[in-house]
Amino acid sequence: MIELVQGKIDLERVIAAVSHPGAGATVIFVGTTRDHNEGREVIRLEYEAYEEMAISELQRLVLTAQTQWPETRAAIAHRLGEVPLGEPSVVIAVSSPHRAQAFAACRFLIDELKKSVPIWKKEFFQGGEVWIGTQQGTPLPSSWVRPDS
Amino acid sequence: MRVLVRYFAAARERSGTTEEWIEVEESATLAGLWSLLVQRHPALAGLGSCISFAVNREYTDRLHTLRDGDEVALIPPVSGGSTGGCIHD
Numbered sequence: 001m002i003e004l005v006q007g008k009i010d011l012e013r014v015i016a017a018v019s020h021p022g023a024g025a026t027v028i029f030v031g032t033t034r035d036h037n038e039g040r041e042v043i044r045l046e047y048e049a050y051e052e053m054a055i056s057e058l059q060r061l062v063l064t065a066q067t068q069w070p071e072t073r074a075a076i077a078h079r080l081g082e083v084p085l086g087e088p089s090v091v092i093a094v095s096s097p098h099r100a101q102a103f104a105a106c107r108f109l110i111d112e113l114k115k116s117v118p119i120w121k122k123e124f125f126q127g128g129e130v131w132i133g134t135q136q137g138t139p140l141p142s143s144w145v146r147p148d149s
Numbered sequence: 150m151r152v153l154v155r156y157f158a159a160a161r162e163r164s165g166t167t168e169e170w171i172e173v174e175e176s177a178t179l180a181g182l183w184s185l186l187v188q189r190h191p192a193l194a195g196l197g198s199c200i201s202f203a204v205n206r207e208y209t210d211r212l213h214t215l216r217d218g219d220e221v222a223l224i225p226p227v228s229g230g231s232t233g234g235c236i237h238d
Contacts, residue, residue: 050157050222053206118203118224120158131159131225 001075002058004051004119009077009091017075018095025099027106031090033083037132040125047080047089050118054078057117065094065108069101074109078119089121150175150217154186160200160223163192173215179204180211182221199226 001017011030018026033045062074074094083089092109096102113119121132155168164186171189173182179202187194201224204213208224215221 048158048161050155050203050206050224053203053222056206114227116208116227118157118222118227120225120227122158 001077002055002062003077004049004054004080005077006079006081009079009088011088011091014075014077014091014093018073018093020073020095022071022097023073023095024097025102026093026095027099027102028094029090029092029106029110030088031110032088033085035085037123037125040123042085043124043126044082044085045089045124046082046122047078048120048122049078049080051080053118058113061109061112061117064112065105068108069096069105072096072101072105074105076109076113078113078117080119150215152182152215152217152219152221154182155220155222157222157224159196159225160193163196164190177215178211179209179213179215179221182215183211186223193223196225200224201226 001014011028015026015028033042035042058076062076065074066072072094073096074092076090076092078090079088090110090113092106092113094102094106094109096105123130123132151170151172153168154171156164156166161167171182171185173185183200202209202211202213203222203224204215204219206220206222
């Protein structure tokens with residue numbers, strides 16, 4: 001199961017997608033939206049994706065993980081649009097006969113997802129907004145952040 | 150020939166559009182297309198080296214030669230990725 005969803009992620013569904021009688025371990029990663037970043041109080045977060053490519057990149061990552069850890073099964077759900085603070089934006093579940101493979105594959109999937117899957121996060125804070133990933137430590141000047149205002 | 154250019158995140162905001170068809174010369178490269186796009190939407194220039202490209206949903210480099218009908222996406226750095234030292238305004 002690989003899904004981009006509007007609205008809340010159904011954690012149980014993601015876990016159910018990898019459950020099977022041969023699984024002795026299921027590792028779940030839940031990424032949640034934080035109320036602060038780099039010293040700023042975050043008001044809200046929005047996610048945007050190049051959906052067709054995000055799906056194909058996620059499928060590629062899952063295949064890579066299953067090649068490296070052959071007995072694992074993986075499911076990924078990523079939320080798009082506005083995500084209220086404290087709610088999950090991404091959930092990854094990996095099952096395997098033994099826990100070591102599930103931990104390793106789950107770690108691989110979240111690390112690679114963040115590097116290469118075309119999903120962007122916009123952070124809104126008091127006095128501005130910024131696309132995370134387009135800057136390192138310093139917010140972009142508000143002169144271009146809101147070109148239409 | 151024509152290619153479909155799709156803009157996301159910061160590139161979408163700077164171009165003011167989500168997608169558009171662009172006329173390019175036969176055997177134009179992504180680098181050539183990028184020059185056209187910056188002329189058309191000067192605010193894109195500020196993203197400079199930060200932008201990656203995908204052609205038909207696969208990452209590729211700026212020397213890639215385009216074909217008629219290709220779907221080209223401008224990919225600003227993704228949310229958790231390293232910016233790789235890219236510089237923008």
